[in-house]
Amino acid sequence: MPRHPWLSLAAILGWSGLSVQVYLVLLARWQEQASLIGGLINVFGFFTILTNTLVASVLSYAAFGHPSAAKRWFLSPAVSSGIAASIALVALAYSLLLRHLWHPQGWQWLADELLHDVMPLLFVMYWWRVVPKGSLRFWHLGLWSLYPALYFAFALWRGHEIGVYPYPFIDVAELGYAQVLVNALAVLAGFWGIGLLILSLDRWQGRRLAEARAHSR
Template identity: 35%
Template structure:
């Protein structure tokens, strides 16, 4: 990747790491009797936290010179888009101070910056409709983890996957509806990637794009 792509990736990674650290610190400030490991265990139940962690790790690797496959780059962007859409659509809260900045960092700033990086720099060749199905793998894995963990410790991270609160039939309907929505968004991302990779003009002096799937 170009130096510009790696530099932008480094900034996004730094932002993601910063908001994750801030989130943990906010939690510890609110629970001064807790240890760091207790707070990490608590925050580890949330899709937002885990997905921001994936972004931080992946873009740190990109900044260090690793090549990121097109499917992985688009998947990360889609998952962070899901984080933003679900939060601003049904989960947003009235917060203030550092909690507001941390919340907006995880749910708005990182998804938005990652979307810009993907549009401008990420490899896009080789994406196919089947990727929209593969990208459901991370949300499905998280769903199984969150439901199992909730059954064990009695705490569910989101109301729409909280069977004691809304019942298993409603949980199933939420899962189906969100799954179809995410699949359609994935198809849209594949279509957009194809358009960008075929129609966007290449700046003068850039090397020809590698035609092989990334």
């Protein structure tokens, strides 16, 4: 796979956004004399942070990585496309459900923009320009769905254990299980819509490239 210079900047931005967010969380915990380990567990309990970590990993392998089994796995079309669907969900859900709930300032604003707006855009651009097209199948959507589904189950279990939920639309204490289930299914439906779009674009682009190669012979 050819390397693109802009991928280096994208990878750096990805890790920078994560670093700023983790620093801010740990700083707040330090000032409150709370557990720093607990702060790390909390911050990596967010779907946004987990997915941005996957995004930064893929971009790093694409920009800098040496040949390895991990690089082949992360850069495979099936895995990169699933991560693209997940980070697109992050951007969509944040804009529709969460952005209006707070107005971050300073460094928190920077982290917020990088994690929810800049990195989703850059990774979708990476998927479109770099990831090979034409190999995805409909059953890949089922595999991709395991990630948000397992995250949801984990978030509910953890929230039940400690009484804290990472997102207000899955806060069982406030909404009850019935409404939380409806909200989760709506988010999952959004993920399926994104996934179907990715599958359609992959098929269209793969067919177009195959026809171009056939005509060039």
